[in-house]
Amino acid sequence: MANHVHKPKISSHFWIIYAISIVLLVFIWYYQWMLGLTMTLLLAASIYYTIRTERHLINETEEYISTLSYRVKKVGEEALLEMPIGIVLFNDNYKIEWTNPFMNDFSEDDTLVGESLNELSEELIKHIKEEKKEAWIQIGDYEFQTLIKRDERLLYLFDRTKQTEIQSLYHNEQTVLTIIFLDNYEEITQGMDDTAKSHINSQVTSILNKWSQEYGIYLKRTSQERFLAVMNKEILYQLEKSKFEILDDVRELITDQNVPLTLSFGIGVGPVSLPELGELAQSSLDLALGRGGDQVAIKDDTGKVRFYGGKTNPMEKRTRVRARVISHAMKELVQDSEKVLIMGHKSPDMDAIGASIGILKIAQANNKDGFIVLDPDDIDIGVANMMEEVQNDEDLWSHFITPEDAMELVSNETLLVVVDTHKPSLVMEEKLLSKTEHVVVIDHHRRAEEFISDPTLVYMEPYASSTAELVTELLEYQPKKLKLTMLEATSLLAGIIVDTKSFTLRTGSRTFDAASYLRSKGADTVLVQKFMKEDLNLYVKRSRLIERSSIYRDGIAISTGNKGETYGPVLIAQAADTLLTMSGVIASFVISERKDGRIGISARSLGDVNVQVIMEKMNGGGHLTNAATQLEDTTIEDAKALLQDILDEYFEGGSSE
Numbered sequence: 001m002a003n004h005v006h007k008p009k010i011s012s013h014f015w016i017i018y019a020i021s022i023v024l025l026v027f028i029w030y031y032q033w034m035l036g037l038t039m040t041l042l043l044a045a046s047i048y049y050t051i052r053t054e055r056h057l058i059n060e061t062e063e064y065i066s067t068l069s070y071r072v073k074k075v076g077e078e079a080l081l082e083m084p085i086g087i088v089l090f091n092d093n094y095k096i097e098w099t100n101p102f103m104n105d106f107s108e109d110d111t112l113v114g115e116s117l118n119e120l121s122e123e124l125i126k127h128i129k130e131e132k133k134e135a136w137i138q139i140g141d142y143e144f145q146t147l148i149k150r151d152e153r154l155l156y157l158f159d160r161t162k163q164t165e166i167q168s169l170y171h172n173e174q175t176v177l178t179i180i181f182l183d184n185y186e187e188i189t190q191g192m193d194d195t196a197k198s199h200i201n202s203q204v205t206s207i208l209n210k211w212s213q214e215y216g217i218y219l220k221r222t223s224q225e226r227f228l229a230v231m232n233k234e235i236l237y238q239l240e241k242s243k244f245e246i247l248d249d250v251r252e253l254i255t256d257q258n259v260p261l262t263l264s265f266g267i268g269v270g271p272v273s274l275p276e277l278g279e280l281a282q283s284s285l286d287l288a289l290g291r292g293g294d295q296v297a298i299k300d301d302t303g304k305v306r307f308y309g310g311k312t313n314p315m316e317k318r319t320r321v322r323a324r325v326i327s328h329a330m331k332e333l334v335q336d337s338e339k340v341l342i343m344g345h346k347s348p349d350m351d352a353i354g355a356s357i358g359i360l361k362i363a364q365a366n367n368k369d370g371f372i373v374l375d376p377d378d379i380d381i382g383v384a385n386m387m388e389e390v391q392n393d394e395d396l397w398s399h400f401i402t403p404e405d406a407m408e409l410v411s412n413e414t415l416l417v418v419v420d421t422h423k424p425s426l427v428m429e430e431k432l433l434s435k436t437e438h439v440v441v442i443d444h445h446r447r448a449e450e451f452i453s454d455p456t457l458v459y460m461e462p463y464a465s466s467t468a469e470l471v472t473e474l475l476e477y478q479p480k481k482l483k484l485t486m487l488e489a490t491s492l493l494a495g496i497i498v499d500t501k502s503f504t505l506r507t508g509s510r511t512f513d514a515a516s517y518l519r520s521k522g523a524d525t526v527l528v529q530k531f532m533k534e535d536l537n538l539y540v541k542r543s544r545l546i547e548r549s550s551i552y553r554d555g556i557a558i559s560t561g562n563k564g565e566t567y568g569p570v571l572i573a574q575a576a577d578t579l580l581t582m583s584g585v586i587a588s589f590v591i592s593e594r595k596d597g598r599i600g601i602s603a604r605s606l607g608d609v610n611v612q613v614i615m616e617k618m619n620g621g622g623h624l625t626n627a628a629t630q631l632e633d634t635t636i637e638d639a640k641a642l643l644q645d646i647l648d649e650y651f652e653g654g655s656s657e
Helices: 012-031 033-081 124-129 161-172 185-189 194-215 233-241 246-251 274-290 320-335 350-365 381-392 403-409 430-434 467-476 486-499 509-520 525-531 536-547 569-580 611-616 636-652
Strands: 085-090 096-099 134-139 142-149 154-159 175-182 218-223 226-232 263-269 295-300 305-309 339-343 370-373 414-419 438-443 457-460 550-553 556-560 587-593 599-605 626-631
Touching: 012 033, 124 134, 124 142, 142 161, 161 233, 175 233, 175 274, 185 194, 194 218, 194 226, 194 233, 194 246, 226 233, 233 263, 246 263, 263 274, 274 295, 274 305, 320 350, 320 438, 320 457, 320 467, 339 350, 339 403, 350 370, 350 381, 350 414, 350 467, 350 486, 370 403, 381 486, 381 525, 403 430, 414 430, 438 467, 467 486, 467 509, 486 509, 486 525, 536 569, 550 636, 556 569, 556 636, 569 587, 569 599, 587 636, 599 611, 599 636, 611 626, 611 636
Parallel strands: 263 295, 339 370, 339 414, 414 438, 438 457, 556 587
Antiparallel strands: 085 096, 085 154, 134 142, 142 154, 175 226, 175 263, 218 226, 295 305, 550 556, 587 599, 599 626
């Protein structure tokens, strides 16, 4: 460092002054030699003193610089060797060439020199190759923030263990609010005497108290069918790891009516205020109940939702009273509107079309114009026979319009009714949703995270067999002048029959009531069979698809279509249904390419396997026994591999999810 510091020199100003003084002395000597001699002596003394002082200053400066250089060098050595920061030099082969003493504490041989960087962390070399400038790695029990100087082949490692522990502690100690609801308490205890009710209450309370004590949860009963639980994130992680076994424990309480009691959990979590947590918990509970109950819904502050449970078929809980109330609300909304537009989901099935025709009839019964939105280029061959009959009925067909025509007709005074779906991304024309403030959702699927925003009226009943069944019940409470034609009644009945697989799946007493009502209105079961007739070539194509099936796990059948060959959603659904009828098969999955370039998966089960949650992990949805999904930017092989991974997790995790 001293080499770079210039030695102090006598200022040039002094030499100029001395030069001027000498000139003046010459003149003084010339005129007054005595005065000149005196002045000369004084000038000589001054020059001597100045030079001496300057040399002394130079010596002091040099000594200071020498001392400072030593100290800086000393600090550098100590920083390099003694500070609690790891420094590692490596070569082109990612071998360690040198480390400071701090890093040697992490070696069993007291030195890391000559070892591969993998000895520190198996992730390091990957991060260096990816040209990352920073990475977090773990060495033993320590967490390090690593700065990577790739060109210098140098690593700086900063111990962030304490910081990570504090962050983890903060994260784990965040408050979690939970609302626990006894799904069918009111139905089960109806007609019971006080003794029987007290016995059930005691059993449920005992199980929940034991569960809360085991996990360290604060639990408070707020009503006969509702509890409030307070926990933290660490406890929530433990509950998720156990797949919320409390659901199974309570379900084992079989009542006198031989009906299991089930729970639903609504959980709010995130770094937000307590009122916001309460809103998240209530929203989660609504979501869990909307999906049929007997499950857990966890919603965080970002809106993401995780589900657990849902292992049982939802019990039929809806009442005639609710159907009548919804029907009257529909009547008022129709009467207050300018016109009614009805749309189902893309590639509509018989349930969506039948339900749409039913809503059209409600509009007409209240003297309002109604129109069904249908894309003629998005009609699946599975409903071709039905649409052929509809087109032969000029009056009915005149009420079918294209999405483009609907966009021209819609206004803010239009009532838009969405049937057989509640997902904006799946409706026939999503733009219509933003063109009016009056939207009604009628659906029988379990509610998913994606939902139409701010609907005026929602009639979602996952306990119903089909949307056509729900619409049929609404029709019963409309003005008596309503008269269904044979084709209209048959279309509704076809929707029920197709979705129940001819009354074999998801069929309750109300399903037969709705079918009976439609039959009394002239529904033709022979015409339904005509609707369901299929082309011989399609039958052969489906048979070949079934032929390609194999058993992945005990009772799980998976079939894949030929590469490059497209299949319609109805065909692969039929293939999945057929596989389910085979001996020993409890769940079936059919994977194929679609015309739109995506990969479609249709899933079916007998109820032992919840195919809904499996499909939800692949961004799909549906029911416990009937679900599907569509995947983009993938192949049949990759989709199959992903499905198998999810099935492995499902079964090895206890099948609770």
